[in-house]
Amino acid sequence: MKRKELFGITDTIETIVRDKNGNIKSRRIINNSLWDRILRKLGLKHNSMTNDGFAQNAAWILKDIDADHSTYVNCDWISIGTGTTAADPADHQLETPKGIRQAGTGTRITTTVTNDTAQLVATFSQAIDETLTGTDNITEIGMFWHVSNDHAMLLRQVYSPADVCNWDQGDSLQVTVKVQCKQGA
Numbered sequence: 001m002k003r004k005e006l007f008g009i010t011d012t013i014e015t016i017v018r019d020k021n022g023n024i025k026s027r028r029i030i031n032n033s034l035w036d037r038i039l040r041k042l043g044l045k046h047n048s049m050t051n052d053g054f055a056q057n058a059a060w061i062l063k064d065i066d067a068d069h070s071t072y073v074n075c076d077w078i079s080i081g082t083g084t085t086a087a088d089p090a091d092h093q094l095e096t097p098k099g100i101r102q103a104g105t106g107t108r109i110t111t112t113v114t115n116d117t118a119q120l121v122a123t124f125s126q127a128i129d130e131t132l133t134g135t136d137n138i139t140e141i142g143m144f145w146h147v148s149n150d151h152a153m154l155l156r157q158v159y160s161p162a163d164v165c166n167w168d169q170g171d172s173l174q175v176t177v178k179v180q181c182k183q184g185a
Contacts, residue, residue, distance in 0.1 A: 011155055012178045013141050017163050020170025030141075030159045075154045077101045077144040078122040078175050084139055087156045093149065094142045094156060099129045101147050109178070117180040124165075125172035137162035143177050155179070 013030040079102075083095025104120035111117040120143060126132045139162045142153040155177070165171045 011157070011180070013157050013159075014176040014178075015138070015141070015163050016174040016176075017165055018172050018174070025171070026163060028159070028163070030157055074106070075143050075145050076103055076106055076120065077147055078104050078120060078177060079142045079144060079153075080124055080138050080173065080175065081140040081142070082136055082138060082162075084158060084160075087140075087158045091156045092152045094140050094153075095158075096140070097142075097149075098136050098138065099124055099132045101144060102128065103147070104175075104177070111178070111180045117178050120177045121174065123172055123174045126167040126170070127172075132165075132167040134168060135164065135166045137164055138173060139163075141175055141177070143179075 014028070015030065016027045017025045019025055079094055079097050080099065081094035081097045085095050102122040102124060104122035106118065106120045108115040109117045109119045124132060139160060140156065140158045142156045144153045163173055165173050
């Protein structure tokens with residue numbers, strides 16, 4: 001019997017909306033429900049990693065491709081948006097970005113084995129980005145290689161219901177993206 005062992009990269013995104021006093025208005029974990037996992041296993045939904053993201057991961061493994069990480073730099077940027085079109089592996093940008101990409105704080109955490117998960121946390125608020133005004137229904141999140149719009153993204157996730165953020169009232173949105181490397185089943 002031939003045994004097939006697969007390598008996998010999965011992502012989970014957590015969002016927390018807080019009011020101006022720091023009270024949590026909503027909290028959700030995206031892309032981690034039993035239903036999401038079943039749809040991915042059946043091939044009816046992809047895991048939000050883009051084709052560019054897969055190419056970047058492959059390049060990181062080989063020093064001959066990008067030894068100094070000048071082409072495939074670290075993915076330290078998170079962006080939010082209001083787009084609702086389903087994520088596609090061919091995506092390069094968010095559908096409807098809101099505000100300025102934020103540099104996240106990256107750490108490695110343990111999900112299954114020591115340090116198997118990259119975690120990036122960024123916060124969005126009017127105090128950080130004055131272009132965030134009014135009320136937005138945030139429904140998409142992307143993880144990017146660079147602050148500028150000409151750099152492709154590692155992953156894009158679209159979700160519902162929206163995180164409703166009233167920026168003028170002092171709301172903030174904390175986004176945590178976790179990308180885990182693991183053996184397949």
